[in-house]
Amino acid sequence: MNNSVIITNAVMSTPLGRSARKGADMASLHTVEKAAIVVTDGVIDYAGPQSDMPAVTDESRYSHIDAGGCAVLPGFVDSHTHLIFGGYRPDEFEWRLKGDSYMSIMERGGGIQSTVNATRTESAEALARKAQWFIDRMAAMGVTTVEAKSGYGLDTATELKMLDAIDRLASDPNQKLRIVATFLGAHAVPKEYKGRTAEYVDLMISEMLPAVKGKARFCDIFTEKNVFEIEDSRRFLKAAREAGFKLKLHADEIVTLGGAELAAELGAVSADHLLHVSDQGVEDMAAAGVVATLLPLTAFTLKEPYAPARKFIDSGAAVALATDLNPGSCFSGSIPLTIALACIYMNMTIEETITALTINGAAAVDLAERTGSLEQGKDADIIILNTDNYRMLPYYVGMNCVRTVISRGRVVAKND
Ligand code: NIG
Ligand code: FE
Numbered sequence: 001m002n003n004s005v006i007i008t009n010a011v012m013s014t015p016l017g018r019s020a021r022k023g024a025d026m027a028s029l030h031t032v033e034k035a036a037i038v039v040t041d042g043v044i045d046y047a048g049p050q051s052d053m054p055a056v057t058d059e060s061r062y063s064h065i066d067a068g069g070c071a072v073l074p075g076f077v078d079s080h081t082h083l084i085f086g087g088y089r090p091d092e093f094e095w096r097l098k099g100d101s102y103m104s105i106m107e108r109g110g111g112i113q114s115t116v117n118a119t120r121t122e123s124a125e126a127l128a129r130k131a132q133w134f135i136d137r138m139a140a141m142g143v144t145t146v147e148a149k150s151g152y153g154l155d156t157a158t159e160l161k162m163l164d165a166i167d168r169l170a171s172d173p174n175q176k177l178r179i180v181a182t183f184l185g186a187h188a189v190p191k192e193y194k195g196r197t198a199e200y201v202d203l204m205i206s207e208m209l210p211a212v213k214g215k216a217r218f219c220d221i222f223t224e225k226n227v228f229e230i231e232d233s234r235r236f237l238k239a240a241r242e243a244g245f246k247l248k249l250h251a252d253e254i255v256t257l258g259g260a261e262l263a264a265e266l267g268a269v270s271a272d273h274l275l276h277v278s279d280q281g282v283e284d285m286a287a288a289g290v291v292a293t294l295l296p297l298t299a300f301t302l303k304e305p306y307a308p309a310r311k312f313i314d315s316g317a318a319v320a321l322a323t324d325l326n327p328g329s330c331f332s333g334s335i336p337l338t339i340a341l342a343c344i345y346m347n348m349t350i351e352e353t354i355t356a357l358t359i360n361g362a363a364a365v366d367l368a369e370r371t372g373s374l375e376q377g378k379d380a381d382i383i384i385l386n387t388d389n390y391r392m393l394p395y396y397v398g399m400n401c402v403r404t405v406i407s408r409g410r411v412v413a414k415n416d
Pocket of ligand 1: 082111112115222250253298324326327328329330
């Protein structure tokens with residue numbers, strides 16, 4: 001398929017750089033009013049004023065897109081999802097509507113364990129087919145990179161099966177998005193190990209980490225009271241780091257436990273959720289350069305307070321935004337609603353929100369060298385809105401105003 005394209009007549013806005021934008025830098029977008037982008041074999045050759053666009057050799061290779069004066073941005077990076085899962089949990093959603101809490105359902109053997117039971121019975125092929133349905137919808141909302149976690153197996157074979165499903169999706173030559181795999185064997189203590197958390201950590205370290213090496217770039221853990229507390233988390237993450245994985249944490253989601261501080265201590269790439277982060281945790285993460293990945297759809301769904309985005313940004317940290325799509329705490333992959341909630345409830349500016357979903361999301365999956373901004377040498381992950389003004393993004397509350405999505409130079413979604 002053709003992945004050489006020339007886009008003209010664009011109002012281009014993009015963060016700049018090859019690493020996370022921190023603090024006040026998150027607000028600065030580089031805008032060119034009448035811009036052109038030249039993409040050769042999926043890579044950006046030129047992004048700048050149309051008047052300075054270089055001539056290309058062999059113009060017939062290129063398809064041409066007239067953006068019609070519409071806003072053009074980098075593709076979005078959804079850097080935290082649980083995209084692969086068996087079954088659904090609408091019953092738990094209803095119990096929560098009646099006052100049950102997420103953790104009490106989990107402690108009764110439901111929650112994550114319920115999805116584990118369903119995932120263990122599915123084939124890798126079936127899991128991948130189901131996930132593709134979500135991927136197609138994400139692509140239509142402008143997502144060009146998605147992170148996908150394992151973590152509904154909690155035994156070596158099923159964790160490997162989930163990573164196999166992710167690999168099938170990622171290596172499909174027609175795949176719309178770039179997919180980054182994370183090993184989340186430490187998502188919960190499985191029922192077989194109830195009351196024996198340290199033994200399950202031993203199993204992950206001795207058996208699972210060697211088995212998943214090379215199949216996932218990141219290791220993640222649900223650091224939470226009554227799940228993996230700080231000491232177990234530290235022991236597991238240190239072993240994962242030694243085995244060559246980059247680190248992520250589900251940190252301070254339900255209670256203030258010190259997950260953010262631990263992420264900073266261990267040099268994690270990101271700590272995620274952070275609804276109940278301490279002030280010390282914010283400071284430590286800012287000082288250590290750990291990306292704060294905030295997931296407003298989860299706070300919304302669980303009726304929890306939103307994460308303190310302003311505190312992070314005002315302390316000089318890099319904030320990323322992601323959906324957390326999963327069958328339990330947040331059954332939504334809605335980028336439009338993520339944008340609206342970030343602006344309305346987390347007091348992020350529109351520019352900060354765009355930075356959080358592009359270059360900072362890319363940094364959260366260690367891909368800021370390749371994607372997240374519209375600059376020469378980066379992959380051509382580009383979206384065209386249906387409006388000339390990117391400030392319309394949060395105004396479209398929960399509605400999609402992305403018109404065309406280009407992933408690594410290929411048009412993968414058109415919402416005409
Ligand atoms: O990010 N809290 C831990 N993990 C997920 C939820 C997973 C589930 O409920 O299935 C989260 O919220
Ligand atoms: Fe999550």
